Amino acid sequence: MWNEYRITKFQISDMILTHLRPQATLTDDSPGYKDARAQCLRARSQMAQISEDICCSVPYILGLLNQEHRDSPHLEPAVRDSHGAFVLLWPLTVAALAQLYPSPTSDFVFDCLDLISNVMGIQQATAFRNLVISSSAQYTWVGNI
Template identity: 30%
Template sequence: MFTQLRNTILISCIQRQAHVPSTISEFSERAALLRSDTHSYTDRLAAILIKLSNLRADISAKYIVDDVEILSAAQAIESELTTWVITLPQKWAYHTFEVPERDFVPAANKAGLYPYDGRYHIYADFYISHAWNNYRAASIIANEIILGQLHRLSTQSATLSFSSESRVRCRSIRATQRQLALDICHSVPFHLDLVDAEEVQRSRPLGSVGGFILLYPLFVAACVYGTAHPVGKWVIDCYKLIRRTHGTEEALALVDILNGRLTSEGRDWAQEDPDIVEQSNVNEGKVEEVTEVSTDGNSH
């Protein structure tokens, strides 16, 4: 139950650029002493997400205004996220499968949504896949803060502005964001049981769990590319499928938000300052009602 509640609060705070209540950090530290090794990795990830949310809140409230300080804080968070991935045990590894469209056999009631790029992931369980997507969404947002600060600093320095090294770095960061967004998309068939594969059938979610836990990461993935890009269009199709098969009204609300907030196509930093941080944040609590459900259907 605590893990479920914490996930809901953390995602809400990140979306609203709000500080995470101190009690969440305190209870996380206490829970970490009593829980299994599997939970220890999600507890570590949660601690990083708390830092990310608090940084966004500090920036929004102008508690931090120095560009170098913000850049340093965001880079530290991204470094922690990278370390989290590197130290994961083998059980957390996932496998990528490819299926040509001509050979694609959709699962019952899931016709019409082919896995993006014909690829899909298989994880050990939904608890692990959910944690991976939380990591991906967090890394996308942390990297967008980094991109924003690099762009602002470039406008203050003629040397940095024309630095080929700086531009290469920004393109590399943007490529990383795009790959993370694609990885979120590739996790969808596992969550929604889109493919008629033995690996997925063995680990299918209970009830509407698979759809619920995809709402937030899919939103962030769509923000990376924009709704005119095939990825953005595919994400919208996912939301419509989640609404149709799981009865999740929040999915259609997110479709409206995406169509209303995103530009017609993705933007490159080299052309314009892309602010995914602002795009992925929804004001006035419009996405706060997204419900987090434990990934195995039980309380954690």
């Protein structure tokens, strides 16, 4: 449930960035430039926080909290809840899209998607991984304003 809320916040931030991009990428002396730039940077910061929050939810949703190495998707855990893996596919994709690729967050997301695909047998995770790679440059312009 919380990840659905996070995704909604992500989508709102994405709409803000889309709407303000023309104004935020103008020259310094343009009217409204500073406000648009500040709002874009704030939206981008919120997206990064959402990404981190989604990644923090992975061990709980996959049922890894009681295992010895619960915060490392590199291990092949006895994942009990395949429903949790399905529920995580889109939030993990959003988490990776919110970060520049490659990044520690996208590496973590790829490890999780690989675990879901290879260990749990949910092959849709591979398609989501490819989606992240093909869409990775979506927010790079924000760093240039």
